[in-house]
Every structure is written in C-alpha cells, then in structure tokens.
Amino acid sequence: MIFDHRIYTARPNRMGHFLKLYEEMGLPMQRHYLGEPFGFFQTHIGEQSRIVHLWKYDSLADREARRDTMEADPEWQAYRRKVIETDHLLxxxxxxxxxxTFFNPNK
Known part of the structure; x- marks a missing residue:
C-alpha cells in the first residue's frame, strides 16, 4: 500500500475560490476514478494557504492506472484547464x- 501526499499552495485570498471549484468539478471526478481521499485538509496554523490531501492506493501500478484513466477523461482535462486559467494556485x-511496519491504515 502507498499514499499519494499532495500539497497545493493557493494564491493569497484565493483558497476559498479554489476549494469551491475543486469541490464542484474536481472532487466528483476524483471520487469516481480514485475513490475517497484518505484525508483532505487546509492549514490552520503554520504556513498558510495550503491544501493537503492523501490518496491511498494498493501499489504504484494501481495509482498509475487510476490516474491515467482519469487524465484521459475530457471532463478532467477541462477542470485542469479551468484551474490554470483561474490562476488560483502558486x-x-x-x-x-x-x-x-507498525502502522496499519486499514484499522
């Protein structure tokens, strides 16, 4: 089992806009292709404007297969273009x- 740990940094005052866009367009597609995220967070104390998420996969091959399928979806490509066009992320x-070895995330 592996985890994909992602950290996105939003531009100042754009965190809310990015999260709204992601919740409406990105998350439904990721749930379809990748399943539920293991965790999804934003910073509260520390470096601000960070979005942190974790995705759990059986293996690197499992991750690659699921992400490749998602990347081929025209709706996902449109979402990615929208993120770039709106320039929410730094x-x-x-x-x-x-x-x-002593941590079992399935418990």
Whole structure:
C-alpha cells in the first residue's frame, strides 16, 4: 500500500475560490476514478494557504492506472484547464509515502 501526499499552495485570498471549484468539478471526478481521499485538509496554523490531501492506493501500478484513466477523461482535462486559467494556485507538490511496519491504515 502507498499514499499519494499532495500539497497545493493557493494564491493569497484565493483558497476559498479554489476549494469551491475543486469541490464542484474536481472532487466528483476524483471520487469516481480514485475513490475517497484518505484525508483532505487546509492549514490552520503554520504556513498558510495550503491544501493537503492523501490518496491511498494498493501499489504504484494501481495509482498509475487510476490516474491515467482519469487524465484521459475530457471532463478532467477541462477542470485542469479551468484551474490554470483561474490562476488560483502558486505551487503543487506531491510525494509517494509508504506506511511504516507498525502502522496499519486499514484499522
């Protein structure tokens, strides 16, 4: 099992606009292709304007297959264009994480 850990940084005063766009357009497609996120957060204390989400996959191959299918969907491509056009985000980063042996995320 692996986790895709994503951190997006919103431009000042654009967090709400990005989250609304994501909730209306992006999240429904991701739920369809990727399943429910393992976690979805925004910063409260610390570096501001951060959106952090975690997606759980069986393996790198599982992640690649699901994301490739989503990327091929014209509606997902339209959503991505809309995010770029509205210029809500400054930065996007992701890491692939593996749980340590003593943590079972299925519990």
């Amino acid at each position: 930065d996007m980063r992701n890491q692939i994480l593996k749980p340590v």
